[in-house]
Amino acid sequence: xxxxxxxxxxxxxxxxxxxxxxxxxxxxxxxxxxxxxxxxxxxxxxxxxxxxxxxxxxxxxxxxxxxxxxxxxxxxxxxxxxxxxxxxxxxxxxxxxxxxxxxxxxxxxxxxxxxxxxxxxxxxxxxxxxxxxxxxxxxxxxxxxxxxxxxxxxxxxxxxxxxxxxxxxxxxxxxxxxxxxxxxxxxxxxxxxxxxxxxxxxxxxxxxxxxxxxxxxxxxxxxxxxxxxxxxxxxxxxxxxxxxxxxxxxxxxxxxxxxxxxxxxxx
Numbered sequence: 001x002x003x004x005x006x007x008x009x010x011x012x013x014x015x016x017x018x019x020x021x022x023x024x025x026x027x028x029x030x031x032x033x034x035x036x037x038x039x040x041x042x043x044x045x046x047x048x049x050x051x052x053x054x055x056x057x058x059x060x061x062x063x064x065x066x067x068x069x070x071x072x073x074x075x076x077x078x079x080x081x082x083x084x085x086x087x088x089x090x091x092x093x094x095x096x097x098x099x100x101x102x103x104x105x106x107x108x109x110x111x112x113x114x115x116x117x118x119x120x121x122x123x124x125x126x127x128x129x130x131x132x133x134x135x136x137x138x139x140x141x142x143x144x145x146x147x148x149x150x151x152x153x154x155x156x157x158x159x160x161x162x163x164x165x166x167x168x169x170x171x172x173x174x175x176x177x178x179x180x181x182x183x184x185x186x187x188x189x190x191x192x193x194x195x196x197x198x199x200x201x202x203x204x205x206x207x208x209x210x211x212x213x214x215x216x217x218x219x220x221x222x223x224x225x226x227x228x229x230x231x232x233x234x235x236x237x238x239x240x241x242x243x244x245x246x247x248x249x250x251x252x253x254x255x256x257x258x259x260x261x262x263x264x265x266x267x
Contacts, residue, residue: 071143215228
C-alpha cells in the first residue's frame with residue numbers, strides 16, 4: 001500500500017525515496033526563451049517532483065523545440081523533396097537542405113535518424129547498398145510524436161499541479177494536432193483568460209466532466225488539442241466524430257513514462 005504522506009513522482013506514479021528527488025518544470029525549459037521562473041505579463045508553470053532517473057529518462061523533451069521547428073519546415077514547400085529510386089522504386093528518399101535547418105546540430109540529426117550525405121559522392125548514396133542496415137525514418141511522423149508526447153506530458157503536469165492535486169493511477173489521452181498556429185489564435189473566450197508562458201507558448205484548460213479535461217496547447221506553430229480521460233472510458237469514437245477531418249491519436253498507459261514506450265496510436 002502506498003504511503004499517503006509520500007511524495008509521488010508524477011512521471012512513474014511511484015513514491016520518491018530519499019536521495020532520488022528531482023524537480024521537473026511543468027512547461028519544458030526547451031520551449032522557453034525567457035528567463036525562468038517569473039516575468040511580468042507571463043505565467044509560470046512551476047515544478048513537480050520526480051525521480052531523478054525518470055526526469056533524465058524523458059529525453060525527447062530536449063528535442064521538442066527542434067521537433068516543432070522541423071514540423072514547420074516540412075509543412076512548407078521549400079528545402080525538402082521526395083525522391084523515388086529509379087531502379088529500385090521500393091526505396092524512397094526525403095532529401096533535406098541542411099542550410100534551411102541552421103539550428104540542427106549533428107546530435108539533432110542523429111536523434112531524428114537523418115543520414116548526413118554532405119561529404120559523400122552521389123554515386124555512393126544512390127547505391128541501394130548504402131541504405132542496408134541504416135534506420136528507416138519518417139521525419140514528419142517522428143517529429144510529431146516527439147511534440148505530442150512532450151506537450152501532453154507538460155499539459156498533464158499542469159493539470160496535476162493546478163487542478164487534480166494528485167497523480168492519476170492511469171492515463172488515457174487523445175491528441176489532435178494542427179500546424180500553422182499563430183499568436184492570433186486564442187481560446188480565452190470559451191476556455192477562460194490565461195497568460196502565455198512565453199511568446200508563442202500558451203495553454204488553456206477546461207474541465208469537461210467528472211473525469212474529463214480539455215487542453216489546448218499552442219507551442220509556436222503547433223496547436224495541439226488534448227482530451228484527458230481519467231477513467232476507464234473509451235471516448236475515441238466520439239472524438240473521431242468531432243474531429244472528423246483531422247488525425248486523432250490515442251495514448252493509454254499506467255504512467256506518463258509509458259509515452260516513451262507504448263507511445264501513440266492513430267485512431
